[in-house]
Structures are given as C-alpha cells and as structure tokens.
Amino acid sequence: MNIVKSKEQLEREIVNRIYQDYKALRIITYQTLAADNPDVSPLNCIQYAQTILDRILFIAFAEDCGLLPNKTIAQAYQHSDPYNPKPxxxxxLGLFRAIDKGNATLNIPAYNGGLFQNDPALETLKVSDTLCEKFKDIGEYDFASEVSVTVLGHIFEQSISDIEELQAQVQNPDTKNIKPTKLSKRKQDGIFYTPAYI
Structure with a gap:
C-alpha cells in the first residue's frame, strides 16, 4: 500500500509542478503578447496565448512519444538562416503548418486537426525570440515517462477554469481574483478529468 501511495503522491507532485510552470508561462505569454501587439485586444491575446501553448504542449508530448521527430521544438527554436535572418x-509558424499539412522533408505527418489549422491572426502576431525560448523550455520535460496522458488531462482541464478567471480579470481590472459569473465552460460542457490516482 505504501508503494501505491508514494506513486500517487509522486504523480500529484508532478502534476502540480508542471501545471504551475505551465500556468506561469500562460501569464507571461499573455502579458508579452499584449505588450508587443497593442492593436490586439487583451481578450484575444489571452486566446492566442492559450492556442500557442496548447500547440507547443501537444508537440512536446508528441515528440517524446514518437509521434513527431525527436527535438522538434528545439530544432524550430535553434534553426537560423544566416543569409536571411528572421524572427x-x-x-x-512553419512548424505549426507542417503539423497541420504534413512535411516529408521534416518527417512530419499531416495531423489535419483543428488545433493546428491555419489562423491568420496568429500569423500576424509579433512574438519575441525571448518568448519563443520559453516555448522551447516546455520541450525539455520528459513527456515519455514523467508527463503522462493523465498529467496532460489535468493541464487541459485546469486551463479552462484559469482562462475564464484571467478573462474575467481583464474585463474587470479593479477586481482581484474574480470568478466568472456565468456557468463555467467546464460545467457547461461537462469537462472533468479524473486522475488515475482517484
């Protein structure tokens, strides 16, 4: 029984640590996008931040589980053309297109999922190299052994509530820690993830 408890405790600690890192990165991503893209509404910046992080999280998981080539995120971050420098x-963005449509040169199959479908608004965002480095850091987690589907389920479930709270705070900046007043998306759509240790 102690072995089971220690495994469950370890999983809870991993979930909490990774989610806290992920949540902090969402705030940094939102704040950076809002500062660097003043023509984009704060609510849209929240949505774009979450879309980007969902994509990066999927890629990090997929590369460690053999669904995408190893170190895909790191290679996207490190690639540079000295003759034609670019952000x-x-x-x-090229990686997102490759995952959506496929790219034989990069050994990436087409996933054709809604997560990576073309979004012209994302294409026009200014995203700093410094922020992209933080995206690269997500790929450094060991998604093959340390971050299970259970952990991912918790991250995606908790993200829904956190995004609603962040949106409410942006809409009512004078109020701290405001909770959304309407029925939450998690409750409305019945989105609840039960970790394996329950």
Missing part, C-alpha cells in the same frame, strides 16, 4: 516565431 524565431516564423520557425514555429
């Missing part, structure tokens, strides 16, 4: 964000 690192353009490499990530």
């Amino acid at each position: 690192t964000w353009e490499n990530f």
